[in-house]
Amino acid sequence: MAHNYKYAAEQALITFFPGEKHEEINYAPKSGKSCIIKLCNGNYFLSCSCIIISDNKRFCGIARLRLDSISKSKVKKESAISGMIKKAVYKAALSYGINPPAWGSLTGVRPCKLMSEILLSSKTEKAAKTKFIRKYSVSDKRADLCLEAAEQSIAVSNSLGDRDICLYVGIPFCPTRCNYCSFISASTEKSMKLIEPYLLALYEEIAAVSKIVSKLGLRVTSVYFGGGTPTTLSAEELYHLLTHLTKSFDLRNISEFTVEAGRPDTITLAKLQVLSNFNVSRISVNPQSMNDRVLDAIGRKHTARDIVSALEMVRSFNNFSVNMDLIAGLYSDSVSGFQESLNTVLDLRPENITVHTLSIKKGSFVKNSDVVLPNETAVLEMTDYSISRLYESGYKPYYLYRQKYMSGGFENIGWTIPGFENLYNIAIMEELCSIISLGCGGSTKLISKNKKMERFFNPKYPTEYIERIQKICIDKERINEYYGL
Numbered sequence: 001m002a003h004n005y006k007y008a009a010e011q012a013l014i015t016f017f018p019g020e021k022h023e024e025i026n027y028a029p030k031s032g033k034s035c036i037i038k039l040c041n042g043n044y045f046l047s048c049s050c051i052i053i054s055d056n057k058r059f060c061g062i063a064r065l066r067l068d069s070i071s072k073s074k075v076k077k078e079s080a081i082s083g084m085i086k087k088a089v090y091k092a093a094l095s096y097g098i099n100p101p102a103w104g105s106l107t108g109v110r111p112c113k114l115m116s117e118i119l120l121s122s123k124t125e126k127a128a129k130t131k132f133i134r135k136y137s138v139s140d141k142r143a144d145l146c147l148e149a150a151e152q153s154i155a156v157s158n159s160l161g162d163r164d165i166c167l168y169v170g171i172p173f174c175p176t177r178c179n180y181c182s183f184i185s186a187s188t189e190k191s192m193k194l195i196e197p198y199l200l201a202l203y204e205e206i207a208a209v210s211k212i213v214s215k216l217g218l219r220v221t222s223v224y225f226g227g228g229t230p231t232t233l234s235a236e237e238l239y240h241l242l243t244h245l246t247k248s249f250d251l252r253n254i255s256e257f258t259v260e261a262g263r264p265d266t267i268t269l270a271k272l273q274v275l276s277n278f279n280v281s282r283i284s285v286n287p288q289s290m291n292d293r294v295l296d297a298i299g300r301k302h303t304a305r306d307i308v309s310a311l312e313m314v315r316s317f318n319n320f321s322v323n324m325d326l327i328a329g330l331y332s333d334s335v336s337g338f339q340e341s342l343n344t345v346l347d348l349r350p351e352n353i354t355v356h357t358l359s360i361k362k363g364s365f366v367k368n369s370d371v372v373l374p375n376e377t378a379v380l381e382m383t384d385y386s387i388s389r390l391y392e393s394g395y396k397p398y399y400l401y402r403q404k405y406m407s408g409g410f411e412n413i414g415w416t417i418p419g420f421e422n423l424y425n426i427a428i429m430e431e432l433c434s435i436i437s438l439g440c441g442g443s444t445k446l447i448s449k450n451k452k453m454e455r456f457f458n459p460k461y462p463t464e465y466i467e468r469i470q471k472i473c474i475d476k477e478r479i480n481e482y483y484g485l
Helices: 006-016 074-096 111-120 125-136 140-159 188-216 235-248 269-277 292-297 304-315 335-348 376-392 423-430 462-467 469-475 478-482
Strands: 033-041 045-054 057-066 164-171 219-227 256-260 282-284 321-328 352-357 396-401 412-416 434-439 443-448 451-457
Touching: 006 033, 006 074, 033 074, 045 074, 057 074, 111 125, 111 140, 111 396, 111 423, 125 140, 140 376, 140 396, 140 423, 164 423, 188 235, 188 434, 188 462, 188 469, 188 478, 219 423, 235 269, 256 423, 269 304, 304 321, 304 335, 321 335, 321 376, 335 352, 335 376, 352 376, 376 412, 396 423, 443 478, 451 478, 462 469
Parallel strands: 164 219, 164 434, 219 256, 256 282, 282 321, 321 352
Antiparallel strands: 033 045, 045 057, 352 412, 396 412, 434 443, 443 451
């Protein structure tokens, strides 16, 4: 490529030609499929041409930008040119013969951020939707989803102050590892001995960060326990962790407190009582499927009935709203099987339902094996069915994001009964306020309306986190620097 926008081109090729190997070369190959992308600067337009060559046939795509429309801001300029490159690759891919993707030429994680920008500068929702479709060739159905989620994002953004933050606490332990998972988590079958030293290290980080947050006058608005599966911890361990957290941070202004209890085989009445006593307001009970055959195939050691029993325990407390996750495209699942799972979950009436599309990640068993997954057509049927059924059942989309290597290039959508939107999910996906992460694998994002976002990461693995806890606490001083102290 004769320009410095390689990442944009790579993302477009990964999206429109999934499963194919991509590498940069500086010569014309004699066989196979190749792609030539060039930028050309004219008197009035900057243009990008993409030529896909396969079996001596050429498939072309061209996109362009008016020079006087390109922002002088470096960030906005690079974004506009990257979008033009993706559009050219998209057009060439259509000429080659791919099915038009539901998300058009978009390849990024956060399509709602783009819709929010358009919506804020448009006179009407209809005008914003029309411009979004015209600019990115997104399907009508996905544009509607994006518009609703963008409206939620704008409402949350307007409610947040510049000193408002969210806290994330990572617990990197699970009973077993699911075969689609690449998150940094350790099976307690193998790592039980790490839990105690991990928690001691986490207490140190909580103490260090709480002092910084207090000194800066930052206001915690939301707390989210993720992982892993936080309820892998015992009731006593949860009690001590929550005691340290609530004594260290001022949580009087929080609007929500979520704990992921994704695995029903980790939920007990004793643990729920501890969570209730500490004013946790939202619990995630994540089945992924309500089909026993699928649960077994993905490495879950519980049944669909166990999920219902766990939910009954959660509902015996009056202060928890509930989220339930499902995944479209799981190994050994079918369209009818996914539909049955969704209908079963709808009958349980959780306040939130999150429908994920399987993302085939590098570190997962699925990626490194020869298992056969539902094809793109089947996954489209699953996701489209979920959209229709959830709307029919009174749910609304409130946040939405995409990931690399998703089956069919679709999306993850958080649905809610109106009034039960989760602020943390919106804030992290739309990058609306600082997210300070504590624990293993955490990604801290520092966000201010007047500054460029900064991010830094905690170590990925529990042993590394434990060994480096002193340095981790020192590194958190970057929060002081960002906010001006």
